[in-house]
Amino acid sequence: MIHNLFSHYLIDWNRNKNNRKMPWKGVKDPYKIWLSEIILQQTRVDQGLKYYENFIITFPTIHDLAKADEKKVFKLWEGLGYYSRCKNLIHTARVLSSTQNGQFPATYEDILKLKGIGPYTAAAIASFAFDLPHAVIDGNVFRVLARIFGIREPVDTTAGKKIITELAEKLLDKEHPGEYNQAIMDFGATVCKPANPDCEQCPFKSNCVAYKEDIVALLPVKIKRTTVRTRYFYFFLPQYRNALPVRERLDKDIWQHLYEFPLIEKEEETSSGAIVAAATKKGWIPKGTAVTVSPVYAQKLSHQLIKAVFISYRLAEKSGLFENYSWVKAAALNTLPFPKTITQYLNKAGNDH
DNA sequence: AATGCGGGGAC
DNA sequence: GTCCCAGCATT
Numbered sequence: 098m099i100h101n102l103f104s105h106y107l108i109d110w111n112r113n114k115n116n117r118k119m120p121w122k123g124v125k126d127p128y129k130i131w132l133s134e135i136i137l138q139q140t141r142v143d144q145g146l147k148y149y150e151n152f153i154i155t156f157p158t159i160h161d162l163a164k165a166d167e168k169k170v171f172k173l174w175e176g177l178g179y180y181s182r183c184k185n186l187i188h189t190a191r192v193l194s195s196t197q198n199g200q201f202p203a204t205y206e207d208i209l210k211l212k213g214i215g216p217y218t219a220a221a222i223a224s225f226a227f228d229l230p231h232a233v234i235d236g237n238v239f240r241v242l243a244r245i246f247g248i249r250e251p252v253d254t255t256a257g258k259k260i261i262t263e264l265a266e267k268l269l270d271k272e273h274p275g276e277y278n279q280a281i282m283d284f285g286a287t288v289c290k291p292a293n294p295d296c297e298q299c300p301f302k303s304n305c306v307a308y309k310e311d312i313v314a315l316l317p318v319k320i321k322r323t324t325v326r327t328r329y330f331y332f333f334l335p336q337y338r339n340a341l342p343v344r345e346r347l348d349k350d351i352w353q354h355l356y357e358f359p360l361i362e363k364e365e366e367t368s369s370g371a372i373v374a375a376a377t378k379k380g381w382i383p384k385g386t387a388v389t390v391s392p393v394y395a396q397k398l399s400h401q402l403i404k405a406v407f408i409s410y411r412l413a414e415k416s417g418l419f420e421n422y423s424w425v426k427a428a429a430l431n432t433l434p435f436p437k438t439i440t441q442y443l444n445k446a447g448n449d450h
Numbered sequence: 451a452a453t454g455c456g457g458g459g460a461c
Numbered sequence: 462g463t464c465c466c467a468g469c470a471t472t
Contacts, residue, residue, distance in 0.1 A: 137467040144458060144466085178456025181470075215469045235467045255451075282467055291465060292461060319464090321452090349471095351455065398456055437457065 098245070098304040104270040104277060110288075110300045111280035117287055120149065122279065127201035127226040128159045134218045135182050142286070148177050162187070163194030171354055171434040180354055185213025205231050224278045230271040233278045237285025238265055243317035244289060247306025252317040327402045329363040331372045332439070333381055334409040335419070342422030343433060351398065356433045358407075359419060366404070373408065380418065386410050391448070396438045405438045407448070 119142060121133035132152055136145040151173055156162040162170070167187055174183040189211045193199055201222065202208050209219040220231035232238075239252045242261055250257040270277040288295045296308050307313040334341055343356045361375055369390045376382045391407040412418070425433065430443060442448055 134467065139455090139466055139468055140457085141459070141466050176457075178458085179468085181455070182468090185469085213469070217468055221467065233467070236465070237467070278467095286467085290460095323453095349454090353455090396457085400454065401456095 098301075100267055102304075103245070103268050103301075106300045106304075107280050107284060108270060108273065108276065110284060111276060114298075114300075115280065115283050115287070117283045120146070125226055127222055128199075129153065130222050130225045131201065131214075131218075132186070134221045135186055135213060136177070138182060138218070139179060140177065145177070148174070159190050159199040160194050162190040163199070167354075168433065172432065175355070175434040175440070176437055180352065182213060184354055188212050189214070201226065203227050205229055221278065224274040228275055230269060230274045232265040232269040232274075233282065234262055234265050235282060237282045237289075239317050240291065241281060241285045241289045242268075244294075244307035244313055245301050245305045247310065247312075247316070249316070249318055251320045253319045253321050257318075323400050325400060325402055327404065329366055330403055330405040330438075331361045331363065331367065331376075332357065332405060332407045332442075333359040333361070333376055334407055335359075335381070335412045335415070336409070336427070337412040337415040337424070339428075340424040340426050341430070342419035343425050343430070344422045351401065351403075352436045354434075355436050357436070357439065359422065369406070369408070372406070376408070382410060383412070383414075386412075391442060394438050394442055396436075403438055405442070407442050409448075 119133075121129050124130060133145075133149050136148050136152070152162075155173060156165060156170075165187075170187055171180070171183055174180065177183075192211070193201065202211075204227075205219050205223040208214060208222050209216065214222070217233055217235050220233045223229040223231045224233065239261055242248065242264055243252055246264060248257070248260055248264075250260055252258065252261055288299055294313060296302060296305070296313060299305065299308070302308060305313075307316045342359055346352050346355055346357055359381060361372060361379075363372075367375075373382060373388055373390075377384060382388065388408050388410040391409075394405045394407075396403045396405070415424075435443070
């Protein structure tokens, strides 16, 4: 279909049919736009909404975020996933607070240089906050354009991304880039949905290649498959005078910057007897100590399946044990950010250590 | 170009 | 179970 007609139909749909409401919509404050965009990377609006509200209440300005204790920020991010987003959020807040008086740069190129901000987020901030003509290209845009323009090239390849990117930039309404960008994402989220799109109500019904050729469900084409690795985590929770050892996960691995208890990881499922024997050999469990072994807590990640078991026991003496860990009062554990698997265990009745 | 990084919701 | 979500950094 003709390119400027696409933008016309889209804007028309946005002004007459789009009922989607979100707290950051129409906002011009770059800080709020930035925060919402980081939270929403690979994250559904419904899931991110509460986090956005909590962040704005706790850190109303970029300076508030910049001077906050890192642990407190991670605690607020706890459960949202992709924790490098949080790390980069703090980093960029501090850079802008200390070197730019808390002001965001006002060009796409300068916004793109900031940590945690890629092409999508830079285009979103540039268009929403500064009315600059940069097209957002996210999962919605890939889907909407692939269907309406009948793009059969796989979108998760370099060639496919190039086609979509060039098309998106041509289609952008450069007079109303912010409204256009918001509209195409709202349209993808509410009408041209991944499953069961609302084609009968779609303003592009008579122009959509996928609809006319009855291949809506086949587009966009994606090739890559993810393989899932299973990992077995055995966490040890020794209690000494109502305190437990914890440490921050610092390796380049899942849950970086979240906290954990002493851990033995296995590639294969291991019996509780064998794992207790291994911990005893490491000196983590004094001989003859009675332990309580939890059921298996399974957590699915995109590329990993985590099967976690928690082994709790009491220590009469802690001298020489867990010296690389911090001993934290059980009642203070809820001030630390933990992976979902661990908070689930801690929040279960009877596990409140 | 490929891989790793969370957690949840829809089907 | 599978797919996908307002992606990005790293290698």
